[in-house]
Amino acid sequence: MASxxxxxxxxxxxxxxxxxxxxxxxxxxxxxxxILVIVPLSFNAQDFFTFTPEMLALxxxxxxxxxxxxxxxxxDWQLALWNSVTIAPAATLIATxxxxxxxxGLSQAHVPYKSAIMAILISPxxxxxxxxxxxxxxxxxxxxxxxxxxxxxxAHAALGTPFVIxxxxxxxxxxxxxxxxxxxxxxxxxVRTFFKVQMPLIMPGVISGALFAFITSFDEVVIVLxxxxxxxxxxxxxxxxxxxxxxxxxxxxxxSVMVALSIALLFTLELLRRRSERLRGLAPG
Amino acid sequence: xxxxxxxxxSALPDDGVVRAADGTPLKKSLARALRREKLRSFMLxxxxxxxxxxxxxxxxxxxxxxxxxxxxxxxxxxxTVETLADWDPQSGELPxxxxxxxxxxxxxxxxxxxxxxxxxxRLNYQQPGMSGLFRGTGRDVRRMDEAGPFKPQFLExxxxxxxxxxxxxxxxxxxxxxxxxxxxxxxxxxxxxxVELKPQNERIYITLFNRTMVMSxxxxxSCLLLGYxxxxxxxxxxxxxxxxxxxxxxxxxxxxxxxRTSAWKVLLQQQGVINDFLxxxxxxxxxxxxxxxxxxxxxxxxxxxxxLPFMILPLYSVMQTISPSYVRAAKSLGATDWTAFxxxxxxxxxxxxxxxxxxxxxxxIGYYITPELVGGTSGVFISNRIAYHISTSLNWGLAAALGTxxxxxxxxLFWVYDRIVGIDNVKLG
Numbered sequence: 001m002a003s004x005x006x007x008x009x010x011x012x013x014x015x016x017x018x019x020x021x022x023x024x025x026x027x028x029x030x031x032x033x034x035i036l037v038i039v040p041l042s043f044n045a046q047d048f049f050t051f052t053p054e055m056l057a058l059x060x061x062x063x064x065x066x067x068x069x070x071x072x073x074x075x076d077w078q079l080a081l082w083n084s085v086t087i088a089p090a091a092t093l094i095a096t097x098x099x100x101x102x103x104x105g106l107s108q109a110h111v112p113y114k115s116a117i118m119a120i121l122i123s124p125x126x127x128x129x130x131x132x133x134x135x136x137x138x139x140x141x142x143x144x145x146x147x148x149x150x151x152x153x154x155a156h157a158a159l160g161t162p163f164v165i166x167x168x169x170x171x172x173x174x175x176x177x178x179x180x181x182x183x184x185x186x187x188x189x190x191v192r193t194f195f196k197v198q199m200p201l202i203m204p205g206v207i208s209g210a211l212f213a214f215i216t217s218f219d220e221v222v223i224v225l226x227x228x229x230x231x232x233x234x235x236x237x238x239x240x241x242x243x244x245x246x247x248x249x250x251x252x253x254x255x256s257v258m259v260a261l262s263i264a265l266l267f268t269l270e271l272l273r274r275r276s277e278r279l280r281g282l283a284p285g
Numbered sequence: 286x287x288x289x290x291x292x293x294x295s296a297l298p299d300d301g302v303v304r305a306a307d308g309t310p311l312k313k314s315l316a317r318a319l320r321r322e323k324l325r326s327f328m329l330x331x332x333x334x335x336x337x338x339x340x341x342x343x344x345x346x347x348x349x350x351x352x353x354x355x356x357x358x359x360x361x362x363x364x365t366v367e368t369l370a371d372w373d374p375q376s377g378e379l380p381x382x383x384x385x386x387x388x389x390x391x392x393x394x395x396x397x398x399x400x401x402x403x404x405x406x407r408l409n410y411q412q413p414g415m416s417g418l419f420r421g422t423g424r425d426v427r428r429m430d431e432a433g434p435f436k437p438q439f440l441e442x443x444x445x446x447x448x449x450x451x452x453x454x455x456x457x458x459x460x461x462x463x464x465x466x467x468x469x470x471x472x473x474x475x476x477x478x479x480v481e482l483k484p485q486n487e488r489i490y491i492t493l494f495n496r497t498m499v500m501s502x503x504x505x506x507s508c509l510l511l512g513y514x515x516x517x518x519x520x521x522x523x524x525x526x527x528x529x530x531x532x533x534x535x536x537x538x539x540x541x542x543x544x545r546t547s548a549w550k551v552l553l554q555q556q557g558v559i560n561d562f563l564x565x566x567x568x569x570x571x572x573x574x575x576x577x578x579x580x581x582x583x584x585x586x587x588x589x590x591x592x593l594p595f596m597i598l599p600l601y602s603v604m605q606t607i608s609p610s611y612v613r614a615a616k617s618l619g620a621t622d623w624t625a626f627x628x629x630x631x632x633x634x635x636x637x638x639x640x641x642x643x644x645x646x647x648x649x650i651g652y653y654i655t656p657e658l659v660g661g662t663s664g665v666f667i668s669n670r671i672a673y674h675i676s677t678s679l680n681w682g683l684a685a686a687l688g689t690x691x692x693x694x695x696x697x698l699f700w701v702y703d704r705i706v707g708i709d710n711v712k713l714g
Binding site: 236 | 337515550590
């Protein structure tokens with residue numbers, strides 16, 4: 001497939017070559033269309049969920065910012081936005097610090113019960129969310145954490161740690177141990193070695209783990225529905241309620257803002273990946 | 286690691302033991318260093334391990350315990366439970382006056398603490414009508430003659446007390462632990478004759494488990510069908526164009542689940558973009574708009590879209606490692622394009638198919654949000670029923686039992702995944 005068709009290709013081969021590309025194009029369309037179509041729809045001047053004739057005629061009167069205005073003025077959405085931007089960073093911080101330390105610990109040569117520990121630490125990623133949510137709801141109610149910010153932050157931090165462990169572990173696989181030994185032989189104590197030598201090298205893994213933890217919390221709705229109460233409602237919570245009860249067109253404006261956020265996130269991660277490959281001496285691909 | 290205090294020229298016995306610089310035998314010194322290293326790595330892991338155990342493992346364990354825990358009957362009616370132990374439901378006779386007297390005393394206390402309705406609602410899960418029986422009797426128990434005899438007074442209050450079955454249910458659910466919730470979760474019940482399946486038309490959970498499995502399989506299969514060509518294309522394009530196209534896979538992967546679910550909700554509506562388009566190109570007429578949402582179709586389309594990147598990424602990473610020379614060799618030996626693909630290339634991608642398929646299947650059987658929003662009543666999964674029992678019907682024991690079964694299923698699948706792929710090899714992004 002990589003090379004263009006050879007001159008001796010039969011008409012069947014040529015036909016299949018183009019058919020395959022058309023099929024792939026359709027699948028890419030399926031992947032990307034639903035996400036991109038909501039952006040123009042969010043500028044709809046009517047409260048409809050489809051393109052109005054004015055919009056299709058590119059008539060400026062068919063477009064309006066009213067759904068965005070609603071998002072930025074409605075107190076329900078503002079509370080949800082505020083909660084999301086406070087809970088997610090707090091959960092990210094806990095997940096990143098604890099997860100990075102644990103990943104470094106797990107990467108040492110002699111760790112007893114390594115696979116059992118790994119299984120426990122990864123488990124929040126595997127257990128279906130509804131089960132985690134049910135368990136946390138019962139347990140947090142008993143210890144008085146249900147319906148509190150702390151409860152939601154801790155729950156989200158627990159969900160985020162596996163991602164930090166996985167990304168940091170992946171960075172540590174290529175880590176050259178002789179660098180820490182060199183640092184120690186030059187008289188640096190372990191703490192100094194960690195911050196001056198090891199940390200800068202594993203930073204891309206830590207940051208992408210933190211981004212994963214952030215998006216996990218920022219996008220999470222099942223746990224917060226059970227562990228939180230109305231005063232901890234986040235953006236996904238408000239969207240979920242909005243979609244379940246009756247669809248309000250404001251949701252499309254919120255969704256478009258979140259699409260912009262995920263594009264920003266995607267590019268950050270891509271930059272990190274290139275940086276990490278450069279640091280390892282691989283060609284940026 | 287060892288501190289240098291003495292050097293080897295000091296007087297050491299020449300016994301052939303290899304020693305470290307400070308004079309301790311090398312073996313001992315190494316063991317000590319190893320111990321210290323183990324301790325240090327454990328200290329690094331410990332904070333997170335403690336955190337996960339408290340914030341995650343303990344809640345799950347607590348939930349698992351709820352699926353068998355059954356102390357309400359014993360706690361609320363302690364004396365009744367004790368006296369009922371001698372009674373045999375098979376005898377065909379009602380319990381004697383002793384039991385009724387015990388029930389009177391237990392209910393007196395329970396009504397005072399206003400907890401008698403809890404027993405009623407607990408037993409109502411097993412036998413409809415028990416909730417009303419306990420509520421009604423609770424009202425009347427204050428007016429009963431303290432001197433007894435109690436049996437006629439109870440029978441007068443509610444004729445259900447004259448039913449053997451009422452007592453049999455109380456006796457059956459008096460132990461501290463019960464398999465009742467689990468039996469309920471698989472549409473069985475504990476009757477006087479032992480474990481029995483419920484009548485065909487009441488078997489909702491088996492239907493729901495089956496539907497969850499079948500729909501997850503369909504979703505997995507459609508992901509494979511759509512994901513395989515994409516992964517193949519990406520793995521065979523030059524790096525530069527593959528990276529650009531990869532963005533089209535990663536953008537949905539990074540986009541909020543609720544954004545994607547809202548998008549499908551908007552697109553699939555009867556007055557939505559897809560139906561409007563089909564009407565516009567005259568494929569369907571205005572009256573014949575397709576119903577694509579709030580049913581199984583909606584769940585399958587939306588979840589295939591959501592889980593597709595989880596299929597493409599593992600497939601892509603496996604296909605990238607396959608050397609093109611195998612296919613070239615096959616062709617040079619006379620294989621047609623199809624034979625070269627099917628007999629040589631495809632078998633090498635099976636590990637990727639396995640990894641992607643199990644991953645998508647595991648994720649999809651536990652899904653809650655998307656089926657809830659686009660599934661209607663016919664497209665919901667077992668997770669939705671668990672959520673219903675926690676927040677609406679408040680039958681927490683049954684929710685826990687259903688959750689335990691689902692968790693068991695996921696753990697088994699994940700164990701398989703670990704054997705095939707290995708958790709360490711999970712790649713993100």
